[in-house]
Amino acid sequence: MLPFANIGGDPKQDYFVDGMTDSLTTDLSRIAGALVIARASAFSYKGQSPDVRKVGRDLNVSYVLEGSVQRSGKRLRMNVQLIEAATGIHLWAERFDKPVIDVFDMQDEIVASLANTLDAELMAAEAQRAERSPNPDVMDLCFQGKAWMNRGISPDVTAQARGFFERALALDPGHVEALVGMAIIDVTLGPGFLADDRAARLASAERAVIKALSLAPTHATAHVVLGVVKIFTNRGAQGIAQCERGLALNRNMADAHAWIGIGKYSIGRAGETEAHIREALRLSPRDIHAFRWMWILGLAKFQLHADAEAAAWMSRSLEANRNQPIGHFLLGAVLAQLGRRSEALAAVQSGLVFDPGFTIQRFLAGEASDDPIYLAGRARLCEGLRMAGVPEG
16 A cells, blocks of 8 residues: 555645555555555655556555545545556545544544445455466455355355355365355355254354354454354344454454444344444445345334334335345335335335245244344234235245
8 A cells, every 4th residue: 555645735734644544554454365565665655656566566466555635624535546556457446525524533434434445345356366367275265255245145146155165165174264254154144034044054153253263363353253143142242242342353344333233133222223333334335235234223223113214224225235135025024014015015025036935934033032122023023024925934
């Protein structure tokens, strides 16, 4: 990552521009599998406009991130671009144009958003590179598995992703990223109502992630995945604490905030969920998983008997990603409870197109908690699913 350029012409802003570079360097270094060149080497290019291909050769890096910051009065503009070092091809670019209120809060918000977006962009770039490799290694396979996971939540997508992680583990049974990847697949399929063997999926995920943490105790994502397993196996308070530990290791993990939100919902504290979901959306507003966060908040609203708000959030979730079966089923259940039967039936039929095997029985098997408030909300959802035409199973 090259030092950002201060193009405002005010040398007094150098501290702010350098601070953005430092913060982003630190946060990018937390991306699993990424090697980020240290500040001292990167800052040797400060004030220059080097050829990125030469930078790639000199520092032995695959990608160069460069940008500029302009602060004028009460507004700040930042331009950032990701470039493939070997070819000089621009892979991605983003612009931030924001009012300056609290400088350091704004810096944290921009850095968090960039780090989350770049994580996905780098993963996609590495996966494309790995596809061209005739002999992919373990990390190549993991990058491809992660890139598939980033395409959404469906049985076909998760099956493709699992195949890459399985190949990686065949090469190296103790590879941490592959173990965590397999665990993510299992917690996606089980609690995501995409499979009937929920308990087995969660048990498999717990084994994999505990093994990963024994090899890499500070792996932030592994802590969060273990937290998710605990949340969905009636250990909500422990799961929340585990997600908080992951956040302590990587403050930019927007998904961790969302899982804490569903953890609160699972223990009957749905009134606290919205703050966590909004924080996730603030940290990563274009996140590929934002659709999931929205239906999580919809569930919380439904538990609070705010059914119209629940339907609105679930509709927003489907606007973000229409290819998610559970989103259609949940919307159908809420619409049925609101008395909007024809819309509810249509929503469920859309869900069954994506997942014909979804049933009431599968939904009932997905209980995460024995909290009475949580169970009462689930019972109402189940009634809504029946009214909307979901098969019993």
